[in-house]
Amino acid sequence: MRAGPLIVAGLAGVAALCLGFGIVGEPVVAERHVVGRPIQVAGDGYASSDACQACHPSQFASWRRSYHRTMTQVATPESIATSFDDVRVDDVPGTSMRLQQRGRELWAEFDDPDGPRRIFRQVVMTTGSHNQQIYWYATGQSRVLGQLPAIWLTADARWIPRRAAVMHPPGQAPSSETGAWNGVCVSCHSTNGRPAFNTPFGSQAPLTQIADTTAAQFGVGCESCHGPGDTHARANRSPARRYRLHLTGGADSTIVQPARLNPRRGSQVCGQCHAFWEFPDPQAERRANTQGLPYRPGDELTATRFIVQPTTNMGSPTMKAFLEEDPGFIRDIFWSDGMVRATGREYNGLIESPCFKNARDEARTLECSSCHTMHKTSDDTRSLAAWADDQLAPRAAGDNANDACLQCHAANVGSGLSRTLPSNVSAHTKHGPDSSGSSCYNCHMPYTTYGLLKTIRSHQISNPSVQATLATGRPNACNLCHLDKTLAWTADLLNKWYGTPPPDLGPAGSDERSVAAALLWLLRGDAGQRAIIAQSMGWAPAQHASRAGWLAPYLALFLDDPYDAVRYIAARSLRSLPEFGGFAYDYVAPAAARAAMRVRAMQIWRDTRRDADRGGRPELLMNADGTFMADAVNRLVRERNNRRVVYRE
């Protein structure tokens, strides 16, 4: 028998097997044929992150585990954070939302946010996964998306109404988010997003607009930070080119490496999204509405964006125009001295930091990568999941976090008090060397920024200052930890330790001199201040420094705060106290139910408080028998700043 036919038959069999394996899977619709949602298409020199994996497996793996990648995903049973399998969601305005999974498709029935009717729509995309996950449905109008009325809260593994996910004034119904992904989210939650609206976004009802929205990739991909990569990928198919670059260590001109940019340009790569910015003029906005944003990594960001910086451009015509249109434009994002107070705008904090704006030497200029790394490094012993939480570099995380600052503030290069840091940290901090008071972050980057139902550290490096507190209302680092101390106590120690001139705290007996600063912010502060203090009351170092026994009744008071976000944070902090570990409370429950839960919390406190917590502490507005000084508490609550607080989160 001849071998030829046998060989041919064998090869044909192998081919048939391969074909068979290829067709047994579920049919996949090519992305360009998908209708009803934005699509991912190559173009503009973008190649997608998949093209990076072969040459950069380690970087690809850490990016893949990052929350940048999952900023936007196509909704599938795998990408959603919860189940859609015949689920009823009651925590929405109006009638309950019903969720269904049909094969691999996800569907929802809910009250139409754009009209008085019940609709049944396919959920096609998601935003986020770390803190919350938002779900977008196909409206049926071109590629315009609408947002489900409930959001999945990851930490609590529960659905919440959309208004309860953000700092939102009570009684004010949130506006429809229809079209928001196409017009707003697309710029930072995807790579090279192009809204492609036929008319200016916002100029008419989104459902009357046509949007052929596309992105090179959903989520923040490699090319968001490295720029378009198609040319780079093509050029480096040549092993000779790759090895020449490996062996010479030269920069590859076909791609942007942010680490090789100077600190200012390198930080702008992050600032393209982590900044509060606006379009410099209506024409730029219209161009972005159609073609996407023109900024590419390595470019000068301010060439195409107006970076809002109240300390320097408050009087600019652009700023004046924005303030004319929206008086809250600055107030809802910045403290009155220009420090940013809303999360996600860390670049605004960086560029106001003395370590950045006063730096004269590139090697000693604070930049995002001084503390953060977008790829987990080989010397990082943490798991990918632990690294992904804040994407901190090993030198800026854990017990060695002071190393991030010591890169510059070391004995041989620092100045003033910082020269003593490596050898004798206590000489500078006046706290025990291993205490939380000797953490650079805790004093110079306190938790004064709010967003996503939590506070985060200010990214504007600053010194604790009672003067700034009095001028802006921003809690200072000392009193955020020493919750039981007055402003006078802080001012006195700052004067004694660092020579800080004492501020005017009013006459003897004034609240600033006699009442714990934390209580002043909590009782009479605006919703933003209340959220910051409520979170600090659940912060372990503050509980340790302030003795936690007195915190429960004050946190209990805020279980019925008018703002959802304040209630949520107060409850979370309350549960961090030993007696309230399993305390049942629903921050979106009706007012009557919340009031009952508050009464229950107060009862638990009365039943469990220790004798050590009694004895009268006038600065905490507590009598000797452990009860509130009701008159003083009520007076401060009456003085509360009830301005409507909206954070641009």
Place this chain on the structure above:
Amino acid sequence: MGADIDYARRHLRFGWWSLFVFATLGLTLELLHGFKVRVYLDVSNETRRLMWTLAHAHGTLLALVHVIAGLTMRSGAIVKRPALPLISTCLIGASVLLPGGFFLGGIAFYSGDPGLGVILVPAGAVLLLFAIYRLARAT
């Protein structure tokens, strides 16, 4: 001189010892897995893991090829015996260069690209193909 060499014995000895070496490498790699050794398992060392796995796989399979070649020669199936010296040299060269190149390529590497030692691999592959071709013709 070539006629004096017992090629069958040469390849059998080379094959079995080679199998011993690369099976030992396999055991070593398993131990690296077992003890979760980071220089081998970290995601940043994926290229090393791939290269050393390829070194183990190629070395082991080539060892078996040597055993089969030795048995083939001993069976008298080789009809063109003058070709044997070149075939034998090429086969042994391939068995050193192929797994050796992979192994060296995994010692020091450049992200997704193996180290320069990997340039031995294509040379070994050419020798192997040549040896197989000549062996096929000589059989």
